[in-house]
Amino acid sequence: MRKLLLLISIIAVGLVFITRLFYLQIYDQSAYNLFDDNAIRKVYDYPKRGYVFDRNGQLLVANQPSYDVMIIPREVKPLDTLEFCSLLKITKDEFKKKYARSYTYSPRLPSVFVPQLSKEDYAVLQEKMRKFDGFYIQKRSLRDYQTTIGANVLGDIGEVNDLIIQRQPYYKMGDLIGKQGIEISYEKTLRGVKGIKFIQKDRFNRNIGSYKEGIYDTLPQPGKDITITIDAILQEYGERLMQNKRGGIIAIEPSSGEILAMISAPTYNPNDLVGRKRSENFTKLYNDTIAKPLYDRGLQAMYPPGSPFKVLNALISLQEGVISTQDKFSCSMGYRYGNRKMGCHAHHSPANMNLGIYESCNSYFANVYRKIMDKYETPAKGMDAWSNHIRSFGLGNYLNNDLSVGQPGKIPTAKTYNRAYGEKRWYTTFTLSNAIGQGEVLATPIQLANMVAAIGNRGHYFTPHIIKNIEDDTIDSKYLKPKYTTIDKQHFEPIVQGMFDVYSKGTAKYLQVPGIEICGKTGTAENYTKIDSVKTQLTDHSIFVAFAPKDNPKIAIAVFVENGYWGSRFAGKIASLMIEKYINGTISRTDLEDWILTHSLENEYAKPYSGVPFKINGETTLQVIDTNKAANAEREP
């Protein structure tokens, strides 16, 4: 027995070792992951990112090569630092700092040493690269914007972050991914699929051929080119008109839902977010929390829609049969209910529907709104019926389209008021502001543009979208199916006529464009902000919605100009010019154009931050910018 202890121990240990070896080397091979094997070099073959064209075939976004100098610190051998630094145009201190940073990241893994060399530097460096062990040049593709417009549409690409890598294993450290705009929405289409080669490294870290004859290798699939619905000329023109203003313009082709222009002001040059200066510029844009250039006002800003909302109430009243187009309501500078009054301006009285629309009579729509509500036995039922009609125009909810950002807006229901006042404790008068697009309603410019498109189409719309064509592919079929509103087609004609009369004799009669039958509606929305937690009224938003021509409209447009005062003052002019530009291609109303280009609202935007009391609306002065003279102020009549 005593003789056996050591013998048994030896044999037992031998068996345990062989079992362990079997486990490690044969059984456990399933857990072996090629990607984790640091002795296998993974070479990614990045496909070309798809190009972006506008609706007329103009190239907007292409690619440009960029060269990163990569480093594997462990493999760096003593080198002529002076020469190397002069080639890279860095100082010796920078070299040391960069080296230390790379070493900290990983001595074995490649990291970027100097990003994005110019082509010239690359050419010189490439010839001498063999002298510098541990460094190599990696070619990458950057976006090359062929235009300076449409930053909010085109978006940009940037390096993936850790979160994305965790969630989507496709992306590896240093890969590029869409960060904004269509680069996000069509990321998968544009990027293609990268190829991968597994290369066996030998003991000198040289490639000695593909791993297992390349059975795991894949070929890259190039990204697909896309055509977007934007009209680059119109987009550019819109951005020019919106200079020195804040707000958004959305233009839609009613017959297809294609977005012709999508302007958010202020904006920036998309080229600012390419290459070496990207992070610096992005930070600058991101930190501008006052002008918010990265905030897409056309899609994200929820404004009170104001008077354009009235036409929906007119449509609903006809659909509900509570009124005929000839019913008249009197208006004496406002609508009185209880001891309160909803103000209005001077116009003929009493007003029928046509007059109500083109003169934008508040009293008329207050009456109409009450009639709709009074049709139902309780205000709650009336509210839900009304809300349902409104929502059928794409308001109050996300549009669910292919834009990377968006907002649902706000359309109240009975529930909204039940929550605020308690069930059965509120009446139609509580919600009367909804009649004129104030109160509890909010909408984004794109929702309003879509609303007018639906009116222009006499009762249906196509979800506004930005994709027109994908190379070798079809676009999502949901964009091709019309969505019908709850309003019957015959009810639209009086409303369209009313909107036409806005131009012919109403609030926009000075904005007529010769030769084009435009239907529009002005809007002026009160708005408030908080200054030192005091609710303070600011100059009204200038709003305008329109479509043209009157029959078979080609363009529907919504323009919001923040604090632009009344509807036709800024938004109306801009909308008219945009329509003319799109339909005629040239501008005959150069007077309007000049006015828009020379008037700025920057003074207006500075007011809430000035720290001193300020005046709004009628008591304001409008800033004029002149290329020759210094900016001076002009008293508005």
Next chain:
Amino acid sequence: MQRENHRGFKFDWITIVLFLLLVGFGWINIVSASHVGEVIDYFDMSQPYGKQLVFILLTFVLIAIILSIEAKFYERFSSIIYIIAILSLIGLLIGLGKNVNGATSWYAIGGMTIQPSEFAKFATSLAVAKYISDLQTNLKTRRDQLKTIVIILIPAFLILLQNDAGSTIVYASFFFVFYREGLQQIYLIIGTIILVISVLSLKFGVLYTFGIAAIILLGIAFFRRKKRGSLVQSVTILALCLVFSLGVKSFYNTILKEHQQNRISLWLRLEKDPAKLEQMKKREAYNLLQSEQAISSGGATGKGFLQGTRTTGKFVPEQHTDYIFSTVGEEWGFLGSALVVILFVSLLIRVLYLAEGQKSQFSRVYGYCVASILFIHFLINIGMVMGLIPTVGIPLPFFSYGGSGLWGFTILLFIFVKLDSNKINEW
């Protein structure tokens, strides 16, 4: 057991062939693990593989000398050899040694360094064999047990003072020798219990250990016929368990250095905090991880000589010394690694077999010492490289790079070969 070729080759050729195979294969792996650059100049003395080749060649001279010396010499001079070894260990502590990596275990002579602890193993073995084989010694008496233990503890303690805890553990292998030569069974049982309690206390804590011990003792008491006095006995044992368990815990927490704690904590999977684990992966566990990956990547047949991508990429630190087995694993795969294990097991069994066949007690005890020392190195080194036991830095005999180690093991083994060859001349 007469040997036929009495006048011809009288040494045990199986042992010698196994030795040669291990040394040769070891060197091949040192080449893999230590070469840099494209051209391999096998005699390049600036490279480990070149040096090791010279060490190996010198080994043959050493073997010739060992085998030509009269067998009686080893027995007669064992005390003197032991004293010389002890003095050389003391010499290190009084400032004659050279400090490498925090351990003062080397003498620098000319361009070479010599590690006396490697030689102390065979010297101690000789001394132990000598003492136990003395006719007056009876290992069943406590006095003689104590004396033998002192013989071992002196070099073990001196080596511990050099800050070489790994080499100290090797001296535990003499337990096998003592047990073979008559140490009471109870020590084996106590030793096993101590090991189990240590692991349990660290893994599950003192309370659980106490609980488990109590349940087992209750069980034993229940089934035992003799009830008398068993209560006092049980309570005493239980108390001892508790005290020992607490002792282990506090030893781990206060006396062990941080890296030693971490090695044990990795082995027993004590650390649960992911951040700390991640940090450990970069430090204590780094070697182990790399070595396991290298072995694992070898697959069934390995990547071939000089083709080990992790070996040549120098992913595994210390790969030509303590972690040499990972090279075998990667380049020679399961077949090669299993072969090495089998070679070692064969050598150990062969030595054991020969030891049992010795007529002189001195030779038998010495043979047992050889088998035990080689076994503990084999167990700890390969176990460590494959992650089965905590990291302890000791070399793999005949495989790992290093002149002192190679010579120490060669002398250890070949003195036995000589003793074995001489058994016919005895009596």
